[in-house]
Amino acid sequence: MKKIYPDAKAALDGLLNDGMLIAAGGFGLCGIPERLIDAIVESGVKELTIASNNAGIDNAGLGKLLRTRQVKKMISSYVGENKEFERQFLAGELEVEFCPQGTLAERMRAGGAGIPGFYTRTGAGTVVAEGKEVKEFANSDGQKETYILERGIFADLAIVKGYQADESGNVTFRKTARNFNLPAATCGKTCVVEVEEILPVGRLDPDCIHLPSIYVNRLIDGSPYEKQIEFRTLRERTAA
Amino acid sequence: MDAQAKGWTRDQMAARAARELRDGYYVNLGIGIPTLVANNIPEGITVTLQSENGMLGIGPFPYEDEVDPDLINAGKQTVSELDRTSYFDSALSFAMIRGGHIDLAVLGAMEVSEKGDIANWMIPGKMIKGMGGAMDLVAGVKKIIVVMEHVSKGGEPKFIPECTLPLTGKNVIDMIITDLCVFQRPDHDSPFKLIELAPGVTKEEVHEKTTANYVE
Numbered sequence: 001m002k003k004i005y006p007d008a009k010a011a012l013d014g015l016l017n018d019g020m021l022i023a024a025g026g027f028g029l030c031g032i033p034e035r036l037i038d039a040i041v042e043s044g045v046k047e048l049t050i051a052s053n054n055a056g057i058d059n060a061g062l063g064k065l066l067r068t069r070q071v072k073k074m075i076s077s078y079v080g081e082n083k084e085f086e087r088q089f090l091a092g093e094l095e096v097e098f099c100p101q102g103t104l105a106e107r108m109r110a111g112g113a114g115i116p117g118f119y120t121r122t123g124a125g126t127v128v129a130e131g132k133e134v135k136e137f138a139n140s141d142g143q144k145e146t147y148i149l150e151r152g153i154f155a156d157l158a159i160v161k162g163y164q165a166d167e168s169g170n171v172t173f174r175k176t177a178r179n180f181n182l183p184a185a186t187c188g189k190t191c192v193v194e195v196e197e198i199l200p201v202g203r204l205d206p207d208c209i210h211l212p213s214i215y216v217n218r219l220i221d222g223s224p225y226e227k228q229i230e231f232r233t234l235r236e237r238t239a240a
Numbered sequence: 241m242d243a244q245a246k247g248w249t250r251d252q253m254a255a256r257a258a259r260e261l262r263d264g265y266y267v268n269l270g271i272g273i274p275t276l277v278a279n280n281i282p283e284g285i286t287v288t289l290q291s292e293n294g295m296l297g298i299g300p301f302p303y304e305d306e307v308d309p310d311l312i313n314a315g316k317q318t319v320s321e322l323d324r325t326s327y328f329d330s331a332l333s334f335a336m337i338r339g340g341h342i343d344l345a346v347l348g349a350m351e352v353s354e355k356g357d358i359a360n361w362m363i364p365g366k367m368i369k370g371m372g373g374a375m376d377l378v379a380g381v382k383k384i385i386v387v388m389e390h391v392s393k394g395g396e397p398k399f400i401p402e403c404t405l406p407l408t409g410k411n412v413i414d415m416i417i418t419d420l421c422v423f424q425r426p427d428h429d430s431p432f433k434l435i436e437l438a439p440g441v442t443k444e445e446v447h448e449k450t451t452a453n454y455v456e
Contacts, residue, residue, distance in 0.1 A: 027312075028316040029309075030316070031310065076370060077373065078372040080369035098368065100371055100376050101292065101330070102330075102380070105331040106334060120379070121338070122375050124409075176293050176294050178328065178329045179293050180329070183331040227310065234318070235303060236303075
């Protein structure tokens, strides 16, 4: 079975439907599946629910899908740095489910592992707990604590950005660009991955595969990438 | 009295928080004053900083020719790596946090209650940006230190009987460091105790600017 497609549009062919749930990797603009996002914008698919830690910025990442009004609902932990998002949200045009960052990552991991729900302390006693089952359990020190039930995410589609892949679909990530890409990849019924380079099988060290090929249905080489930086912070070289 | 001579500056508050670090600690620092703790790590001890986007061992900001868009901290700023750095995904990163493997987190706050509740993620009526990883950190990390100004810009106490803003976590704070003093409690059933005053600050002044009940 051939997993490699010529471009993002081809890789998404037949996978997009109005109203679907998409899990997206990335943290801020780091490790975002930008080719796939562009192709989704172009497809015109709408009423999307997107589980993604952030919502991009105005003209980059998922911000592009917000501008074209293709998103009905975001499931995110932090959505600052995006004026169009703010406008739509305040106007009631965009629904947002705020989800603690670790809960979001675990909801994706759980969904990918076939776990429909799990109990966590995160959010207990806060607005996040509203409408959720609350239960007491002993913690690791044997003391009773309050936990809330959170649901696994079973996405229709996962869109992921990797660093290198081999032709069989094994994927590696680079530095902090791994972030949500790994848990997102596992929770999609179909997972489409864009990478910077596709190598022949045998070129990646089997001990260093981050995302095994079983999770990867379709693959594209999205290079060349011009990666954006949100906050460029530097130190000065001092004279020796 | 000269305002500069009394109390602690932001950097001095960070330095006071840094005195709670111990050799071998794994630590998560929030945005703002907590970030300054990294510049005040006592000599002779090794502390490993965690970034919740998937990194242990955060290095300093990069030199211009080292900048890498794939290497950022949780504040989305470019950083550098150390020789002992490791990378991982967000699920493992928060498993580390929620599983109680991080020794200490230092966070900012808008309000802290006398029962150790913290509010630091939203103000009703203002644009909600989200809680990010703050709820996971306060629920999962072994020890939580809040570093904040003692009163708000409007002069209102921030260490109060009950939080008025939506909570980030309930009964989770162990220590509060303000520009005026330090409060601490040995466990989550005990009241906070005033354990230290900043230079030039009196117990009376702290009492006057605090509505929370605490022990002296």
